[in-house]
Amino acid sequence: MSGVNLEGITKAYGGFQVVHGIDLEVQEKEFVVLVGPSGCGKSTTLRMIAGLEEISGGSLKIDDRVVNRIAPKDRDVAMVFQNYALYPHLNVEDNIGFGLRIRKESKEKIASSVEEVAGILGLTDYLKRRPADLSGGQRQRVAMGRAIVRQPKVFLFDEPLSNLDAKLRTQMRAEIKRLHKRLGVTSIYVTHDQVEAMTLADRIVVMHDGRIEQVGTPMELFQYPANTFVAEFLGSPPMNMVEATVGASDSGPIAIVGSAQVPLRRLPELQNCVGEKIIIGIRPEFAVPQPTGTKGAVPITVDLIETLGSEALLHATLQDKPFVIRTETMTSSNRLENVGAFTVPPEMIRVFDAESGRALLGQGKAQ
Amino acid sequence: MANMNLYSRGDKLFVITNMVLIGLFALSTLYPFIYITSLSMSAGFEARAGNVILTPVGFTLEAYSKVLSEPQFWISYKNTFIYTIFGTLMSLILIIPGAYALSRPQLYGRRFWNLMVAFTMWFHAGLIPFFLNMRDLGLLDSYFGIIIGFAVSGFNIILLRNFFEGIPQSFEEAARMDGANEFQVLWRVYVPLSKPAIATVALFCIVSRWNGFFWAMVLLQDEEKIPLQVYLRKVIAELSDDEEFATSLLNASYSVETVTASIIVCSIIPIVLIYPFLQKYFSKGILLGGVKE
Amino acid sequence: MSSDFDTAGSPATETLVVNAKESVRERRAAQIQRVGDHLKREWQLYIMLLPMVVWLIVFLYKPMYGLQIAFKDYSIFKGVANSPWIGFEHFQTLFSNDQFLRAVKNTLIISAYGLLFGFPVPILLALMFNEVLSQKFKKTTQTIVYLPHFISSVIIAGIVITAFSPSAGIVNTILGWFGVDSVYFLTRPEWFRPIFIGTGIWQEAGFQSIVYLAAIAGVSPTLYESAVVDGASRWQMMWKITLPSILPTIIIMLIIRIGNILEVSFEMIILLYQPATYSTADVVNTFIYRQGLQGGQYDFAAAAGLFNAVVAFILVMTANAISKRFSRTSLW
Ligand SMILES: Nc1ncnc2c1ncn2[C@@H]1O[C@H](COP(=O)(O)OP(=O)(O)OP(=O)(O)O)[C@@H](O)[C@H]1O
Ligand SMILES: [Mg+2]
Numbered sequence: 001m002s003g004v005n006l007e008g009i010t011k012a013y014g015g016f017q018v019v020h021g022i023d024l025e026v027q028e029k030e031f032v033v034l035v036g037p038s039g040c041g042k043s044t045t046l047r048m049i050a051g052l053e054e055i056s057g058g059s060l061k062i063d064d065r066v067v068n069r070i071a072p073k074d075r076d077v078a079m080v081f082q083n084y085a086l087y088p089h090l091n092v093e094d095n096i097g098f099g100l101r102i103r104k105e106s107k108e109k110i111a112s113s114v115e116e117v118a119g120i121l122g123l124t125d126y127l128k129r130r131p132a133d134l135s136g137g138q139r140q141r142v143a144m145g146r147a148i149v150r151q152p153k154v155f156l157f158d159e160p161l162s163n164l165d166a167k168l169r170t171q172m173r174a175e176i177k178r179l180h181k182r183l184g185v186t187s188i189y190v191t192h193d194q195v196e197a198m199t200l201a202d203r204i205v206v207m208h209d210g211r212i213e214q215v216g217t218p219m220e221l222f223q224y225p226a227n228t229f230v231a232e233f234l235g236s237p238p239m240n241m242v243e244a245t246v247g248a249s250d251s252g253p254i255a256i257v258g259s260a261q262v263p264l265r266r267l268p269e270l271q272n273c274v275g276e277k278i279i280i281g282i283r284p285e286f287a288v289p290q291p292t293g294t295k296g297a298v299p300i301t302v303d304l305i306e307t308l309g310s311e312a313l314l315h316a317t318l319q320d321k322p323f324v325i326r327t328e329t330m331t332s333s334n335r336l337e338n339v340g341a342f343t344v345p346p347e348m349i350r351v352f353d354a355e356s357g358r359a360l361l362g363q364g365k366a367q
Numbered sequence: 368m369a370n371m372n373l374y375s376r377g378d379k380l381f382v383i384t385n386m387v388l389i390g391l392f393a394l395s396t397l398y399p400f401i402y403i404t405s406l407s408m409s410a411g412f413e414a415r416a417g418n419v420i421l422t423p424v425g426f427t428l429e430a431y432s433k434v435l436s437e438p439q440f441w442i443s444y445k446n447t448f449i450y451t452i453f454g455t456l457m458s459l460i461l462i463i464p465g466a467y468a469l470s471r472p473q474l475y476g477r478r479f480w481n482l483m484v485a486f487t488m489w490f491h492a493g494l495i496p497f498f499l500n501m502r503d504l505g506l507l508d509s510y511f512g513i514i515i516g517f518a519v520s521g522f523n524i525i526l527l528r529n530f531f532e533g534i535p536q537s538f539e540e541a542a543r544m545d546g547a548n549e550f551q552v553l554w555r556v557y558v559p560l561s562k563p564a565i566a567t568v569a570l571f572c573i574v575s576r577w578n579g580f581f582w583a584m585v586l587l588q589d590e591e592k593i594p595l596q597v598y599l600r601k602v603i604a605e606l607s608d609d610e611e612f613a614t615s616l617l618n619a620s621y622s623v624e625t626v627t628a629s630i631i632v633c634s635i636i637p638i639v640l641i642y643p644f645l646q647k648y649f650s651k652g653i654l655l656g657g658v659k660e
Numbered sequence: 661m662s663s664d665f666d667t668a669g670s671p672a673t674e675t676l677v678v679n680a681k682e683s684v685r686e687r688r689a690a691q692i693q694r695v696g697d698h699l700k701r702e703w704q705l706y707i708m709l710l711p712m713v714v715w716l717i718v719f720l721y722k723p724m725y726g727l728q729i730a731f732k733d734y735s736i737f738k739g740v741a742n743s744p745w746i747g748f749e750h751f752q753t754l755f756s757n758d759q760f761l762r763a764v765k766n767t768l769i770i771s772a773y774g775l776l777f778g779f780p781v782p783i784l785l786a787l788m789f790n791e792v793l794s795q796k797f798k799k800t801t802q803t804i805v806y807l808p809h810f811i812s813s814v815i816i817a818g819i820v821i822t823a824f825s826p827s828a829g830i831v832n833t834i835l836g837w838f839g840v841d842s843v844y845f846l847t848r849p850e851w852f853r854p855i856f857i858g859t860g861i862w863q864e865a866g867f868q869s870i871v872y873l874a875a876i877a878g879v880s881p882t883l884y885e886s887a888v889v890d891g892a893s894r895w896q897m898m899w900k901i902t903l904p905s906i907l908p909t910i911i912i913m914l915i916i917r918i919g920n921i922l923e924v925s926f927e928m929i930i931l932l933y934q935p936a937t938y939s940t941a942d943v944v945n946t947f948i949y950r951q952g953l954q955g956g957q958y959d960f961a962a963a964a965g966l967f968n969a970v971v972a973f974i975l976v977m978t979a980n981a982i983s984k985r986f987s988r989t990s991l992w
Binding site: 393399417473500577599 | 704705706708709711712713716718719720721722723724726727729739740785788789791793797800801803805806807808809810811812813815817818821823828829830832833862866867893894895927930931945948949952953958961965966968969972973976977980
Binding site: 050051052071072073077078079081082083085087088089098099102103146150 | 555
C-alpha cells in the first residue's frame with residue numbers, strides 16, 4: 001500500500017501560516033495533481049511530503065507510516081524539480097546513478113539500473129554527455145531518470161514541464177502519462193497548467209490560499225465545481241459568472257438576469273427562495289449564440305469576434321461584465337455577425353449561492 | 368568599432384596617445400623587474416659602480432651560485448613551501464565547510480554567525496593582543512603556529528559563502544532526496560560546482576602565504592623555521608648595513624646588490640609560474656568578494 | 661506565577677491565567693521540540709561550522725578579551741586576567757607621548773597623500789584601458805601592471821632599496837647623468853613619503869583598476885552607440901559617458917578608502933624606514949611594533965592599538981553605512 005496520507009497538514013513560516021490544514025488521501029498508483037493560483041501553497045505542500053520543509057502541524061503518512069520527522073532520504077520518495085537540478089559537473093550516466101552511488105549500491109547494479117532507465121527514457125545515446133550539452137526535453141528526461149532509477153514508492157513533481165516550450169510540453173506530458181501507466185508509481189504533481197492537470201490527473205486537487213477547495217476527477221471538477229473559485233479556475237476561457245435573482249415560473253425555477261429569464265433545473269435548494277441572489281455559471285462552450293431579439297434568450301452585446309479556425313470566441317458584455325461564448329465556426333459562421341443573445345440548456349447551468357460562493361448541486365456531488 | 372578608418376583625426380590622435388601612455392606605464396612597471404634580473408646576472412663591481420641600466424653588464428652567475436650554496440637559503444625555501452602548502456590546506460579545510468554552513472538558509476542563528484565573521488573584518492584586537500595570545504597558546508617558534516594562526520580570513524569566508532549562496536538551493540535538495548547527507552552534498556555537489564571560487568580562495572591563500580613576512584618575523588626566532596621572505600629581509604639588512612663586508616667585495620665577481628637581486632629573482636619565480644592562474648582568478652575574486660557585506 | 665493572583669482572582673480570571681500559563685508552556689515545549697527536530701535533521705551543518713567558529717574565537721575573539729591589558733599593569737607572570745587594573749594611565753601617557761602623537765600625525769599625512777595621489781590613478785588607468793582598441797595590447801599591458809600586486813613587500817622593498825642605493829642604484833646613476841650628486845634617499849626624512857607613496861601606487865594601481873574596469877564593462881553599449889550617432893568624439897565619450905557611469909563605483913571606493921584611512925601598509929614601512937627617517941615615516945602601527953613587540957611594553961602598546969582599532973572601527977562602520985546607501989543604486 002504505497003499511498004500518501006495527509007491529515008491536517010499545516011505550515012507556518014515564523015508566525016505566518018501559509019498552509020492551513022490539508023487533508024488528502026492519495027491512493028496507491030494514483031496520479032494526483034495539485035493546481036491553484038501562484039502562492040497558494042502547492043510547492044510548500046509537495047515539499048513537506050518530500051521532507052524538504054519541516055511540517056508545522058498534522059500528520060503525514062507514506063505507506064501507513066508516519067514520516068513527519070523522517071529525513072527525505074528515508075522516506076523513499078523521489079522528486080523532479082522545476083529547474084531539474086541536474087548536477088552540471090556529472091554526465092547523464094552519473095546524474096542518473098548519483099542516488100544509487102550515494103546509497104553504496106554495487107557498480108554492476110548501478111550500471112544495469114542506469115542502462116535500463118536510459119532505455120526507458122530514450123537516453124541511451126546521451127549517457128556520456130553533460131547536462132549543458134542536452135536539449136531542454138532531454139534534460140527533463142534525465143531529471144525523470146534520476147527519480148525513476150531508485151524505484152521509489154512515490155514520485156513528486158514540482159512544475160516539471162514549465163521550462164519547456166509549448167510543443168515539447170505536450171510531448172513530455174504524454175510521456176509522463178505513459179511512464180506512469182508503465183511503472184504504476186503513486187505520483188503527486190504540481191502544476192499551473194490546467195491542461196496538464198486535466199490530462200494527467202486521476203484526481204485533481206484545487207488549492208487556494210493554503211486550503212483545498214475541491215478534490216475530484218477532472219470531469220467532476222469541470223462539470224460540478226464545488227464553488228465559484230473552482231468554477232472560474234478550471235476551464236479556458238473560464239466559466240462566465242452572472243449575477244441573477246431566483247424567480248419562479250410554471251415550468252420550474254428561473255434565474256432573472258436583467259429583463260431576461262433563464263430556466264434552471266429543479267434544484268431542491270431553489271425552492272422557497274424566490275427573490276434571493278444567486279450566481280449562475282455558464283461555460284463558454286455551453287452558451288448557444290442566438291440572433292438579436294430571439295425570444296426567451298438573454299440579450300448581450302458582442303464586442304469582438306475572435307476566430308480560431310474551427311472555433312470562434314465571441315466576446316460580449318452582459319451586465320457590464322465580459323461574457324464569452326465559444327462556438328463552432330463551420331456551422332454558424334454566416335450568422336456570427338447577427339448574434340445578440342444566447343440561450344443555455346438548464347442542465348448546463350451551474351448555480352452558486354451568491355454569498356458563500358458554494359455550488360447548489362442538487363444531487364450532492366460536492367466532496 | 369575596431370575599424371580605425373571610421374575615426375576622425377582627433378579620435379585617432381587620442382587613441383594613439385592613449386596607447387603610448389599605457390605602454391609607458393606598463394614599461395615602468397616592468398622595468399624594475401628587468402633591472403633586478405639584469406643586476407643579478409651582472410658582475411659585482413659593475414653593479415656596485417652603478418653601470419647596470421637595462422641588460423646584464425659583465426654577465427656572470429656567481430651571485431646565484433653564492434646564494435644557492437647557502438644552506439639557509441634552502442632551509443627557508445623549504446619552509447616557505449611547507450607554510451604555503453599546509454597553510455593553504457588548513458585554510459580550505461576550515462573555510463569550505465564553514466562557508467557552506469553559513470550559506471544554508473536553514474542554519475539557525477545564521478545572522479549571528481555571519482555577524483561573527485563580518486565583525487572580525489571591522490575590528491581587530493591589534494598586534495599586541497594577537498601576539499600575546501599566540502605566546503599563551505605556545506605557538507611561538509612553531510610551524511603549527513604559523514600554519515593555524517593565519518588560516519582563516521573573513522574576506523575568504525564571505526567570498527566563498529557568497530558563491531555558495533549563488534548556487535540554486537535545489538541542488539542541495541536534489542542531492543538530499545538522492546540520499547546524500549550534508550557532507551556528501553558539500554563534497555560531491557557544492558565543491559565540484561564551486562571550483563572557480565575555491566581556486567580563487569586557494570590562490571589568495573597561496574599568495575599571502577608565499578609573501579607572508581611580518582608575523583613570521585615576529586613569531587619565529589629559530590633560523591631553522593623562518594620562511595624565505597624573512598631570510599631575504601635578513602640578507603638585505605645585513606648586507607646593506609655591513610659596509611666593511613661591502614667594500615671587501617669591491618673586486619669580487621658578486622656584490623651586495625647582485626646577491627640581493629638574485630635572491631629576489633629566486634623568490635619571485637614561483638609566483639611568476641602560477642601568475643596566469645593568479646591573474647585569472649584574482650580579478651574574479653575581488654569582484655565576488657565585494658558583492659555583499 | 662503569583663499566588664496572590666490565584667487566590668484573589670475570580671474563577672474566570674483563574675482559568676484564564678491557567679490557560680495562559682498552559683499555552684506558554686505548550687509553546688515552550690513546541691519550540692524545544694522544533695529545535696530538537698532541527699538539530700536532529702541538520703546537526704551536520706553545525707559540525708561543519710564548528711571548526712571555523714572555534715578558530716575565530718581562539719585566534720580573533722580571545723585577543724579582543726586580551727585587549728583589557730590596555731587598562732592594566734600587565735605582567736607576563738600574572739597573565740592577562742590577574743594583572744592589576746590601572747584605569748586610563750596608559751592612555752594618559754600615550755597622549756602626552758611625542759612619538760605617539762607624531763605617529764598619529766604621520767599616519768594621517770601618509771594616508772591623505774596616498775589618497776590624493778593614489779586614488780585617481782587606477783580610475784585613469786581603467787578609463788585608458790577601456791580606450792585601447794587592440795585586445796592583444798590591452799591584455800599584455802594589463803598582465804604587466806597587475807603583476808606587482810602579487811610580489812611580497814620584502815621584495816618590493818628590496819627593489820626599492822637597491823634602486824635608490826647611493827652608490828649602485830639606478831636612480832642615482834640617472835641623476836648622475838645630469839650632474840646631480842648622489843643622494844642617499846632612504847636616510848632623508850623629506851624623501852620617505854614620496855618614495856613610500858610612489859611605491860604603493862606602482863604596486864597597486866594596476867590591480868585596483870580591475871574594479872573600475874568591471875564597472876565600465878557594465879555600461880550599456882547603447883549609450884555609446886547613440887553618442888556616436890550624435891557625433892561625439894572618443895575623448896568626449898570618455899568624460900561624458902564612461903566616467904559618469906562609473907561614478908557610483910568611484911564614490912563607494914572613495915568612501916571605503918576613507919574608512920580605512922588608518923590602515924597604512926606598515927609592513928612596507930618597517931621594511932623601508934630607519935631611525936633617520938622616523939620623523940616622517942613612523943606610523944601608529946610601527947610605533948606599536950617598536951614599543952610592544954621590540955620594546956616589551958605590551959600594555960602601553962596595546963593601549964595605542966586599542967585607540968587605533970576603535971577609531972578605525974568607527975570610521976569603517978560609518979563608511980559602510982554610507983556606502984550601503986550608495987550601493988543600492990550601483991553595481992558594486
Ligand atoms: N521561506 C519562506 N518564508 C516565508 N514565506 C514563504 C517561504 N516560502 C514560501 N513562502 C510563502 O508561502 C506561500 C506558498 O508558497 P508556495 O511556493 O508553496 O506557492 P506555490 O503554490 O508553489 O506557488 P507557485 O505556483 O508560484 O509556485 C507563498 O505565499 C510564499 O510567499
Ligand atoms: Mg511552486
